[in-house]
Amino acid sequence: MKKLLVLGAGTAGTMVVNKLRHRLDADDWQITIVDQDPTHYYQPGFLFIPFGMYARHDVVKPKRDFIPPGVDMIQADIEEIEADKNRVKIDGDRWLQYDFLVIATGTHLAPDETPGLEALGDEGPDNIHTFYTLDGAMKLEKYLRTFQGGKLVMNITEMPFKCPVAPLEFIFLADWWLQEKGLRDDTELTFVTPLPGAFTKPVASKALGGMLEEKKIDLVPDFNIEMVDWDAGKIVAYSEDEVDYDLLVSIPLNMGADVVGRAGLGDELNHVPVDKHTFLSGKHENVFALGDAAALPTSKAGSVAHFAVELWTENFLRYIDGLEMLEHFDGHANCYIESGHGKGLLIDFNYDTEPLPGKYPLPGIGPFSLLEETEMNHWGKLMFRWMYWNILLKGKEMPVPALMSMAGKWSVG
Amino acid sequence: MATEVIGGVEVHVDDEGFMTDPSEWTEELAPALAKEIGIDDLTDAHWKVIRFLRDDFAQEGQTATLRRVSTMANVPTKELYQLFPKKPAKKMSYISGLQKPVGCV
Numbered sequence: 001m002k003k004l005l006v007l008g009a010g011t012a013g014t015m016v017v018n019k020l021r022h023r024l025d026a027d028d029w030q031i032t033i034v035d036q037d038p039t040h041y042y043q044p045g046f047l048f049i050p051f052g053m054y055a056r057h058d059v060v061k062p063k064r065d066f067i068p069p070g071v072d073m074i075q076a077d078i079e080e081i082e083a084d085k086n087r088v089k090i091d092g093d094r095w096l097q098y099d100f101l102v103i104a105t106g107t108h109l110a111p112d113e114t115p116g117l118e119a120l121g122d123e124g125p126d127n128i129h130t131f132y133t134l135d136g137a138m139k140l141e142k143y144l145r146t147f148q149g150g151k152l153v154m155n156i157t158e159m160p161f162k163c164p165v166a167p168l169e170f171i172f173l174a175d176w177w178l179q180e181k182g183l184r185d186d187t188e189l190t191f192v193t194p195l196p197g198a199f200t201k202p203v204a205s206k207a208l209g210g211m212l213e214e215k216k217i218d219l220v221p222d223f224n225i226e227m228v229d230w231d232a233g234k235i236v237a238y239s240e241d242e243v244d245y246d247l248l249v250s251i252p253l254n255m256g257a258d259v260v261g262r263a264g265l266g267d268e269l270n271h272v273p274v275d276k277h278t279f280l281s282g283k284h285e286n287v288f289a290l291g292d293a294a295a296l297p298t299s300k301a302g303s304v305a306h307f308a309v310e311l312w313t314e315n316f317l318r319y320i321d322g323l324e325m326l327e328h329f330d331g332h333a334n335c336y337i338e339s340g341h342g343k344g345l346l347i348d349f350n351y352d353t354e355p356l357p358g359k360y361p362l363p364g365i366g367p368f369s370l371l372e373e374t375e376m377n378h379w380g381k382l383m384f385r386w387m388y389w390n391i392l393l394k395g396k397e398m399p400v401p402a403l404m405s406m407a408g409k410w411s412v413g
Numbered sequence: 414m415a416t417e418v419i420g421g422v423e424v425h426v427d428d429e430g431f432m433t434d435p436s437e438w439t440e441e442l443a444p445a446l447a448k449e450i451g452i453d454d455l456t457d458a459h460w461k462v463i464r465f466l467r468d469d470f471a472q473e474g475q476t477a478t479l480r481r482v483s484t485m486a487n488v489p490t491k492e493l494y495q496l497f498p499k500k501p502a503k504k505m506s507y508i509s510g511l512q513k514p515v516g517c518v
Contacts, residue, residue: 224490238494267481269480
């Protein structure tokens with residue numbers, strides 16, 4: 001009996017077991033998935049919570065509902081990974097032996113790495129927030145209910161972080177929400193980022209930067225935060241630049257699981273370096289990392305995990321039969337960007353092709369406009385939650401290709 | 414591709430002046446590159462960072478980020494800003510003959 005062990009039952013891990021259970025003979029393969037948290041979070045939905053558009057029940061479901069029969073699910077802390085001995089220790093002093101290991105432990109917030117951001121816990125002032133956790137998003141919703149205007153600063157601490165479009169979406173939605181509440185004239189909105197512009201890639205950065213300008217949102221680029229000064233109400237950069245805030249909304253440093261770092265499998269942020277096409281660890285020939293846990297030069301996002309898992313599954317089935325893996329995965333990412341006023345944008349890109357304008361063909365539903373604000377894209381984003389819970393996590397076929405296509409895209413000279 | 418003469422040696426550079434062929438770089442070039450961006454004197458502290466970047470690049474095939482230098486070479490980010498003022502990520506890679514670190518998406 002061969003053993004496949006999957007660490008983490010988030011988006012990537014859940015898709016892996018769903019894709020593989022019916023492809024691997026149950027007489028030959030035992031599949032086990034371990035996660036310490038019984039709840040599956042629909043993380044893209046956190047964005048809508050501060051503005052009262054989604055509530056808690058919209059974004060949580062039991063993880064067990066998405067694990068297929070024939071897969072052993074263990075709820076336990078993952079304490080040690082001994083890759084040299086092909087085993088993992090979980091709480092209760094239990095060791096799980098494996099033939100193949102998939103690390104899908106994601107990435108999490110590490111606010112303690114930035115002095116002053118520990119206020120995101122229970123200590124410190126109440127005007128420092130994040131919407132990157134469910135609790136954080138709910139606290140921010142409560143805070144905004146009595147918000148009277150002032151300086152609202154959206155700050156990204158450091159690259160990489162998951163769902164790289166979310167901070168832009170937040171500031172766009174804040175602009176719209178403040179108008180609805182009659183508070184926009186009393187609020188200065190500032191977007192403070194370590195990147196040289198609004199987004200990472202030039203064409204999208206220019207388009208999104210233009211939207212910030214249209215919406216009268218200030219952009220402060222190249223800002224590498226060193227600390228938050230609670231008393232002065234400002235964030236301070238290593239370069240000694242400063243930005244004042246009345247309400248700070250932060251994306252803290254994102255780090256992979258501590259256990260990955262302890263096992264010596266991670267990089268400086270505990271993300272697992274893997275081959276960018278096959279997801280195989282460079283150190284161990286039976287260890288893969290998928291989803292946000294992997295250190296890859298593409299977005300940390302559910303769409304990437306989805307495309308990656310689809311291609312990885314086929315490759316894994318080749319690999320266990322002794323065949324060479326195909327170098328297929330292209331870093332494909334596909335993200336809706338909510339822009340307020342019931343509109344949104346869509347971007348579609350990969351390792352080599354930056355987000356371009358044009359049309360995104362989708363049989364039966366689309367096309368969606370790329371890099372352009374439309375109501376259709378907003379509905380696409382809302383519809384996606386249903387698709388996530390009912391199609392994507394369960395490993396069923398999605399109507400989108402795993403590899404990026406140039407169909408409909410315009411090249412920008 | 415454009416070339417530029419740095420410290421008497423012709424090297425390939427991109428639009429922003431970053432060297433594009435890491436194998437064209439030698440330690441002798443570093444002081445001349447540093448002068449180009451206003452760093453007149455390379456101290457041991459600078460060299461610790463430059464050598465780490467070169468070694469790390471040889472292993473990883475990409476330029477280390479500030480976070481990676483601070484974690485793996487034990488040079489705090491604050492110090493990197495003192496050594497390579499204002500834009501340490503760009504300046505340290507420029508002097509080391511490497512492309513600036515990729516801002517991941």
